[in-house]
Amino acid sequence: MMNKYRLMSPGPTPIPPEVSAAGALPIIHHRTPEFGEVFTRVNENLKRVFLTENDIFTYAASGTGAFEGAIQNLFSPGDKVLVVNNGNFGGRWVKMSRAFGLEVTELEYEWGQKADNDEVAEALANDPEIKGAICVLSETSTGTVNDIEGFARAASSVVTIVDAVSGLGACTLRTDDWGVDVVVAGSQKALMTPPGLGFVSVSERAMRMHEVSRMPRYYFDWTAARKAYEKDPAQTAWTPAVSLIIQLDVALQQLIDEGVENVFARHVLLGRASRQGIKGMGLELFGPDEDSNSAVTAAWVPEGIDGKQLVRMVFREHGIQVAGGQGALAGRIFRIGHCGYFDAFDIIATIAATELAL
Structure with a gap:
């Protein structure tokens, strides 16, 4: 499909x-x-x-x-x-x-x-x-x-x-x-x-x-x-x-045209939605659970799961490209970007695809 x-x-x-x-x-x-x-x-x-x-x-x-x-x-x-x-x-x-x-x-x-x-x-x-x-x-x-x-x-x-x-x-x-x-x-x-x-x-x-x-x-x-x-x-x-x-x-x-303050507010909502979705799957956030974190959401990969394989599966099975961890966190966390041209449905689709992949 x-x-x-x-x-x-x-x-x-x-x-x-x-x-x-x-x-x-x-x-x-x-x-x-x-x-x-x-x-x-x-x-x-x-x-x-x-x-x-x-x-x-x-x-x-x-x-x-x-x-x-x-x-x-x-x-x-x-x-x-x-x-x-x-x-x-x-x-x-x-x-x-x-x-x-x-x-x-x-x-x-x-x-x-x-x-x-x-x-x-x-x-x-x-x-x-x-x-x-x-x-x-x-x-x-x-x-x-x-x-x-x-x-x-x-x-x-x-x-x-x-x-x-x-x-x-x-x-x-x-x-x-x-x-x-x-x-x-x-x-x-x-x-x-x-x-x-x-x-x-x-x-x-x-x-x-x-x-x-x-x-x-x-x-x-x-x-x-x-x-x-x-x-x-x-x-x-x-x-x-x-x-x-x-x-x-x-x-x-x-x-x-959107208004800079409205742009900030939209990103706050996207960050909240992403963090709530992560927690709703029973996963642990990486970093503070704060509204200021409105550009990127990172989460720990569950124990026993290869984080690199998870990122590949979310893309291969569902067409959604998230990012893995960098440096010492490679394979241990994954990251969802929501800085820019994103709306709530992008977050919903990403959370759903991640849950299906897990």
């Missing part, structure tokens, strides 16, 4: 049909008024989703490229940085910071545990030479969402950097109100666009730090990006991913 394919992973995520159709439009030249009009609108709508008035730079790159660019633009070799690590992507920030010669103060927690912002404040107070603090909003590997408002408050003495790749547009993030200096994101999750675009919002404090940093950079140079954005019409410094930006334009307009 034919099964309808449902992509229920934490990224990439499903694409609305209107966004898919926009990708088939003829390519337009990226240095024309026509593209400039689209790009200007995208920049303004990104600010509405980021909830910021800061500049947002868009790159033809994954979120990891935008991560790397943030390190290159903010720091000099040998600088000290604090990194919160409570999952796979917090660990990636640790590795990347060290790869660029930074001295890392790592606050490491068990995967699934939320960061302790009192410990963030204490670590910064104990070492006034630390220049920046990094934390993940929604740790995609576990579904756990950190308290970024509290993190920004605890780290207000230094430049704050937040990885919001799976959280932006799904989890509440008030960039300006909370005083977050740098937010990194990608196109392929709650922004409902194919992979390939990386974003970074940059405060004026972060730009001042950028101006004195000595880390080598070229493609991701924020000065080059700002100069291009200040042109009329706005441009990118280098050749952009034209079709992806046109698709993003359509996706962002859908989010704006």
